[in-house]
Amino acid sequence: MYFMDSGIASVVAVQARETRVEVGLIGYEGMSGTAVVLGSHRSPHSTYMQVAGEGQRIASVELRIAMEASDSLHNVFLKYVQAFMVQTAHTAIANARAKLAERLARWILMAHDRVRGNTLPLTHEFLGLMLGVRRAGVTEALHILQSQKLIEAGRGQIVVLNRKGIERSAGGSYGVPEAEFRRMIG
Numbered sequence: 001m002y003f004m005d006s007g008i009a010s011v012v013a014v015q016a017r018e019t020r021v022e023v024g025l026i027g028y029e030g031m032s033g034t035a036v037v038l039g040s041h042r043s044p045h046s047t048y049m050q051v052a053g054e055g056q057r058i059a060s061v062e063l064r065i066a067m068e069a070s071d072s073l074h075n076v077f078l079k080y081v082q083a084f085m086v087q088t089a090h091t092a093i094a095n096a097r098a099k100l101a102e103r104l105a106r107w108i109l110m111a112h113d114r115v116r117g118n119t120l121p122l123t124h125e126f127l128g129l130m131l132g133v134r135r136a137g138v139t140e141a142l143h144i145l146q147s148q149k150l151i152e153a154g155r156g157q158i159v160v161l162n163r164k165g166i167e168r169s170a171g172g173s174y175g176v177p178e179a180e181f182r183r184m185i186g
Contacts, residue, residue: 004030
């Protein structure tokens with residue numbers, strides 16, 4: 001299990017025939033291995049570092065021992081799992097119902113929540129993989145946000161210029177999981 005100090009990791013669901021879709025993001029607020037907190041030994045999901053960072057790690061066995069020794073520690077981890085499950089549910093809703101520009105705005109906001117500063121080291125190719133769309137669609141959606149002066153998109157990076165504007169562009173696809181995290185964790 002990894003506890004991030006910085007960087008961004010993507011939790012990716014893997015379907016038959018190697019179809020991969022991102023279902024959640026982890027930054028300095030979170031940890032990998034939520035299945036372990038729930039009592040399982042492994043998860044069918046994969047976790048990939050998307051933005052370089054640092055973190056701490058602990059063996060699953062050691063974490064289980066610590067959770068058994070401390071009800072309060074176990075409860076905090078369960079609250080995090082609850083908040084993460086809300087994030088994954090809202091990712092599914094966004095993927096099913098939101099327009100690509102709204103989904104991209106949501107993803108930019110979620111990444112912005114997890115990095116320090118306004119520069120996100122992200123490529124069109126990477127965003128296409130995470131959003132499950134062609135690179136050309138990402139480029140078009142980025143142009144929409146850029147034409148509204150909400151972001152600057154350069155080679156391998158996106159700079160957040162107007163967060164409130166991006167939140168409006170995300171519509172209802174951003175905010176509920178973040179509020180749940182604040183409610184559960186603080």
